[in-house]
Amino acid sequence: MTTHNRSALQIAHEALLHIESAKSALNQLESMLFAVTMLKDHPAHAKNLISAAWYLATDNANATDGSYESIHDALDDLAPQNAQSENVARNSEGQP
Numbered sequence: 001m002t003t004h005n006r007s008a009l010q011i012a013h014e015a016l017l018h019i020e021s022a023k024s025a026l027n028q029l030e031s032m033l034f035a036v037t038m039l040k041d042h043p044a045h046a047k048n049l050i051s052a053a054w055y056l057a058t059d060n061a062n063a064t065d066g067s068y069e070s071i072h073d074a075l076d077d078l079a080p081q082n083a084q085s086e087n088v089a090r091n092s093e094g095q096p
Helices: 002-037 044-078 083-093
Strands: none
Touching: 002 044
């Protein structure tokens, strides 16, 4: 049973890393779109599209950030609470 829980935790941590990458990409996109909205040389329809894209990037970046934080906290709750139990589990994995 412990092996399955550890595998599930490893999978969850990998998923969390992917969410963190998505969060970073959305934040970068949000920054770029905001910079483009500051330019004055766009027709009105282009400005509207850029503003809509910026809103979507901002909204999704915020949602992804919230998901990241809640999953991170949940994983912390599942992880061993002290280094000694983690070391015992790690040391016993390779022994028959």
